[in-house]
Every structure is written in structure tokens, then in C-alpha cells.
Amino acid sequence: MCQNIPSFFPSGAIRKKNIKVFVIFLFLFVLAFVLTTFNLTQNSNQSLSRTNSIGIPNKFLYLKNFISAKYTSQVRKDEKWRQVRILCFVITYPKNLAKQTVFVRNTWGDRCDKTLYISDEANSTFPTIKVTNYTGHKQLWAKTRNTLELIYRQYISLYDWFLKADDDTYVLVDNLKKFLYSKNTTKLEFYGKFFSPFVKSGYPSGGAGYVMGRAALKQLVTVGFEVGPNCPPHSEPKAEDILMGRCMEDSGVRLSKETVDEGGRELFHSFSPQREFIIPWEKIGFYRQFSIHPLGGDYCCSKDAISYHYVHGPEMLFLDYLFHNMTKVLL
Template sequence: MSEQRGNLKQIEQKKSLRLYRRLAFVTIEIALIAAFLSYRHNITSLEQLSWLPEEKVNVETPENATQNNTDLAELLYKEVRILCWVMTTPKNHRTRAIHIKRTWGKHCNRLLFVTSEDDEELGETVVINEVEDKYEVLWPKMRIAFERIYEKYANETDWFFKADDDAYAYIENMRYFLYAYSPEMPIYFGYNLLYGGRKDEVYMSGGSGFVSSREAVRLFVESAIVNKSGCDINNHYIPDDVAIGECFRAVGVIAGDSRDVHGEARFYLFAPFMVLMPELINEPFWYFNYSFYNPRSCKDCLAKYPMAFHYISPADMYLFEFFGYEFWTIDLPNEPEEVLPKKLSWDDVVVLETDNIWNTS
């Protein structure tokens, strides 16, 4: 009798064990199905989100994220009008110029391309075919471009920024710097160079570009190239940036100092890595002898608000555009609120003497 009771107890225990196992399997199956359905729901939601118009995508922004001061940029867009014009050629329309239009050119108040053939995809162009379209004959091309652009747009812009088609410019930083200056001042800014190393012949490098006031361009167009005194318009083979520097000097246009308060340049002859990596720039590199201000190359030598770089590939233009306008960072140290610089009178404008210790001319 006791043996039968023991067998019945074992049978009931086995039944209970099978029941628990079955319940466990059912629970696991339900969990797996729920996880799969949740995964599919999330994937479907992401797919639907990717097709929504950009303005309907609501993404929460961390409170400690930082981006460009857009309010200040919008104010300066109206206060400091910059017309950008880029020197290019038909063979570079698709490989260089179009990428400027899609990146930094969007931030100008007006963007023009100076070339020898019209191109609808580039947008507004200034077509110059009076002179041979080649690198060795850039000076007459620049001179004619300045004449035509000034005649058409002088009344709707304050500053004229000229750049090559392998430059990248931060136009917002340029506006911030130029805010202190009146476009009625005869002045222009860029990377100051010494022609032949001579301290009395200062001009701005044309590669990364230079920005000229409306008054500077007026004096160039209405006086320098008309009177021709100290402004050689007949020598087509003189470097264009040297030639316009000569013409500007002839009519009293000042080569301004665009460095920041730490003495760092804001226009650069090269890409950023050339400034940040000292081992890439060694003496007797011409950069040292011909720079007006003492050239520097070190990890901390890049200005906080740079304005232009040279020798920039199209791929790097998109990279700069992303990190400059779309990239956000978290937990940056709190920066003081930006304050616009004080407006300067002409008497307040100071251009320091050369401090280039490498130049012995």
C-alpha cells in the first residue's frame, strides 16, 4: 500500500515538472515574439521617419549641446553684406567650382563665378573671354572682373571677397571681423605678404582670397586703372595678387591687419593641417621670408575664428561644411557670450609694422 502511494507521488511530481517546463517554454516563446514585434515596430518607425519632410522630424536636443550662434549670424548677414566672387575656368566647373556653390558659397550674400564660359548649373557667372583663359594670364582677368562686378553690384554690397576655386571660407567669421570696419574705408584684408621680401611692398595672397571694402574697389576701378600711375595694367603676366596690391597702394588703399588678439592669422595660405603640424613647414621655405607678420606653425597656432584656407579639395570642403555648420558637441566648457566688436573710425584703424623675424631684407 505504501509502495503504491510512493509511485503515485512520483507520477504527480513528474506531471508538475512537465507542466512547469511547458510554462517556461511558453513564457520564453511569448518574450521572443514580443521582442521581435518590438524590433519590427522600431525599424518600421525609423523607415517612416526617414521619409518624413525635414521640418516634421522632431529630434530632442540635449540641453548641454552647442552650435554656431545663429542669431548673431543672421544679424550680421544683414549688417555686413559680402559679395563673393570665385576665379575659375571651364575645366574646373565640375571638379571645383560646383562644390563651392554647394558648401561655403551658400553663406555669401551673393555668389559669382568668374570664368570664360557661362554655366547654368553654377548660377550667376561673369563671363570674360577677352583674354586667354590660362593661369599665366590671371591679372587682366581679375582687373576686368573687378570692373564689371563693381559697376553692377556696388550699390548692393559692402565688401567684395575674391577667392580661387580651391579655397574654403568661413563667411560668418568674416562678417564678424568686418563689422568693426566701415565699407567706406579704403582698406582690404587677407594674408599679408612681402613682394620679393621687401617691407614696403605689401600685398594680400590671392589663393585663400582677400576681402576689399566698397571704397577700396571704387578707388581701384575709378582711379587706379584709369590713371595707370603706379598701377601696371599692361603687363599681363604679373601675378594678379601682386598687381592689385600695387594698384591699391597707388591710390592709398591700406593693407589691413586681420590677425586676432593673439596674433594668429585668420587667412591661411594652406590647409589647416599645414599650420597645426610644424614639421611640415621648415626653413628656408618661402613662407617664412615673405610673410609680413611673423609666421607660426604649431598645435595651438590656428585662430579660433579663421576666415579662409587655401589648397582645399572638394572632399574637404564638405568635411569643413559638416563640422562648421552641422556638427554638434556635448559638454563643452561654457564660453562667454559673443559680443560684437566696437565700430572703428578711420583714425582708430591700426596696421602694425612687420614683426617677421625670418625676413632680413
């Protein structure tokens, strides 16, 4: 591990403030054993017909029932942050509905005030929405741009904030609402995991998700999409998140660097919790080079974390249990 990342095992002992995090991630490692023992790995070509009405696949139902049917927040009058209205849109693909996207819908997806699932094909049963004829992962920009235009036309007056996520992004919606409660929807800025290269003012890691308010969305669509030289109108093979950073820059919308908690720990993450905790620099050294805030160890996994990326299938159910049930015992 890089020398400039403080160890969380100083003087041969676990520091008190890391005990809770250590216990949580001990359970995450147990997940690997659970997935192997119960053969939860699915074939990438699994048919939607093997699912429960395009719901949790039948062989996973016992796990969902075990960790809780659906998490519902208890509304309290003194928690004004619950008044924040968020529309989330999730970029997905037909082959991912049964093995990945269904787990989004049955965990954090239902906690947004509205969630749109954007796919290559319209599917009234799931449901998913088709916004472009371009297909495949390399065409993310066309999907994202067209979705934002659709949201601007139909939903901008109904919601305060608009979140983009992938189908393997896990979002703690309550934490997101708490974070956004103190922000101003009329300010020309947006939030996500800040990456520094390629775009002068920075760009957001697409997998970690990014969120913008009404003013930023309006500026993006009416200025950036209309006249921005870095906002191509159709398909574009370049990375969607880099294009979003450039397009926002053309629009006059700033990517905020204020996305850490009081301890300097980041809130948006480009990797899963276990990888963020113990970062294999030899494999993902670019992450340190691209990031502007400290990573790993003591700088990982804020209790106020908002998002994690590369969270696959049933792992979302497990994280849901840890974040919304097990942590209540530990805190």
C-alpha cells in the same frame, strides 16, 4: 620645425587649450583614409555630364547627405554682424567646375549674399560669367581686374564688402562677417593674408582671398585702374596678387596688418588647415619669410579663422562638417 615656433606638446603633455584643435585635426587625417577607401579622387578630365545637373557628382552625394544638405545660419536679432552684406567672386576654369567649383557652390559659396563664378567661358547652367578673352591661370590679373570693374558698375551700391577667392579657397563666411562688422566700408584699406616682399606696402596672398569695402573698390577702379602705373589694363603674366598689391598702393589703399585674433593667430591662410597646423618648412620655407605674423603650432587655426587655401574637391564637404557640425560638439 623652426625653433622660434612654440611646441604644442610642452612637458610631454598636450596643453589644455590645444585639445580641441588636436581632435579636429585628427578627423582631418581620417579624411585621407576616407578619400582612399571610397575612391573619391577624380580624373582631371571628368565630364560635366557625369554630375547631377552640374551639381555634386553622383558618387559624392552620399557624403554630402551624410554631413548635412546645406548649412543655414539661424538668424538671431542679437547677431547684428549678419547684417553685413558680402558679394563674393570665385575665379575658376571650365575643367574645374565638376571637380572643384561645385564644392564651393554647395558649401561656403551659398553663404555669401551673392556669389559670382568667373570662368574662361560663360555657362548658363552652372552659372559662370566670362569677363575676358584671356584664358588660363597665368591670366588671373585680367579676370580679376575685369570682374572688379563689373562689380563696381553693377553691384557697388548693393553690397558692403567684396571678396575675391580661388576655386580651391574655403571661406568661413560667418567669421568673415563677424570680422568685417567692426570695420568701416569708407576706409581706404583692405584685408587678407599679408605678404611682405615685392610690394613696399605689402600684398595679399591671392589664394587666401582678400576683401575690400565700397570705398576701397571705388578708389581702385576710378584711380588705380585709370592712372596707376602698376595696373596694366589687359593680360599680365605677373602674379595677380602682387599686381593687386601694387595697384592698391597706386590707388592709395592700404593692406591692413590687423588680421589676427586676440591670441596673435592669423585669420587668412595660404594653405589648408592640416598644412598650416604642421608646416613643412623644408618645402615651404618662403611662407615664413613672406609672412609678418607667427605661423604653425600654437599660432595656427584660430576659432575665428576666415579662409584656407588648397582645399580640394570633397575635402570642402569634410571641412564644412568639422566647422559647422563637429565643432559644435567640441566647443
